[in-house]
Amino acid sequence: MTTSLITGATAGIGAAFARRLAGDGHALVLVARDEARLEEYASELRERYAVSVEVLSADLSTDKGIEAVETRLRDRDRPVGLLVNNAGFGNRAPFGDSAMADELTMVKVHIEAVLRLTGAAVEVMRERRRGYVVNVASVAAFLPRGTYGASKAWVVSFTQGVDKELAGTGVRLLALCPGFVRTEFHERAGMDATAIPEWAWLDADRVVAAAIRDLARGRSLSVPDARYKAVVTATRMAPSGLFGRFSTKAGRKYGPRYPRD
Known part of the structure; x- marks a missing residue:
């Protein structure tokens, strides 16, 4: 039985990965900060x-939290066959209005x-000659949007580069780049989700299904939904400022920073 470790596992895309993988018979290690919710x-x-479900309470904005998950991933007696790096958050205010501490925390987590x-994870996966890593990114990776x-x-x-470097080792990496997904992300960041058009929203379970299909197909990049594939293609062809104006303002509010908790 494959064991999958998922960070940010109690809500949104992380919770959807947990449901899908449990349904496929995977044992799980769920990682998040809120132990009761875990x-x-x-x-x-x-x-x-x-299925077997293990919980690991860890704050990935701290060295202690990262070290706790690293230790679990290096446990060769209970190897992890699939790692999903999903934990993340957004800042409400644009760069310059948000606190530098929040920007640095984002760099730490993301x-x-x-x-x-x-x-x-790769350290142990290479020894076993098999394993998968899914790193959850965003369509924002292709748009100008600050930190x-x-x-x-x-x-x-990073994901696509390491996937190429590990070719032939039995270890595969995939970068998942969804657009706007109906999760707690915007609420937690204090963003106004009503500013986002209805057509732009994706379902978390469908995003996960697309990621698993693309992983099985040997891809290193997954952009779920034809609408967002078109957006990514357009950003590569259009003048840089065209999409930047929408990206930097979508859901944003100016003023004091919004706390993570």
Whole structure:
């Protein structure tokens, strides 16, 4: 039985990955900050799918939290066959209005944690000659959007680069780049989701299904839904400022920063 470890596992895309993988018979390791919520969701998955579900409370904005997950990923007696790096958040205010501490926390969670957890997982996967890593990025990786877009662009570049470097080892990486997904993301960031057009919303379960299909097809990049594939293609052809104006303003509010919790 494959064991899958998912960060940011109690809501949105992370929770959808947990449901799908449990339904496919995977044992799970769920990682998030809220231990009570982790336990509640783990119990639900155990009861519904009859699979083993382990919980690991860890804050990936801290070295202690990252180290705890690294340790679990390096446990060769309980190897992880699939890592989903999904944990992330958005800042309500644009760069200059948000606190520098929040920008640095974003870099910690979106870049350093992804780098370190991928490294820990790949270390064991290469020894076993098999394994998968899905790093959740965003269509924002292809659009100008301050620290958030830049950090997600790093995730895409890193993931595709490492996937090529590991060719022939039995280890595969995929960067998942959804657009707007109906999750708690915007509410937690204090963003006004009503500014986002109805056509732009995606369903988390369908996003996960697309990612798993693309992983099975040997792809290193997954952009779910034809609408967003078209957006990504257009951004590569259109003048840089055209999409930047929409990207930087969508859901944003100016003023004091919004707390993560």
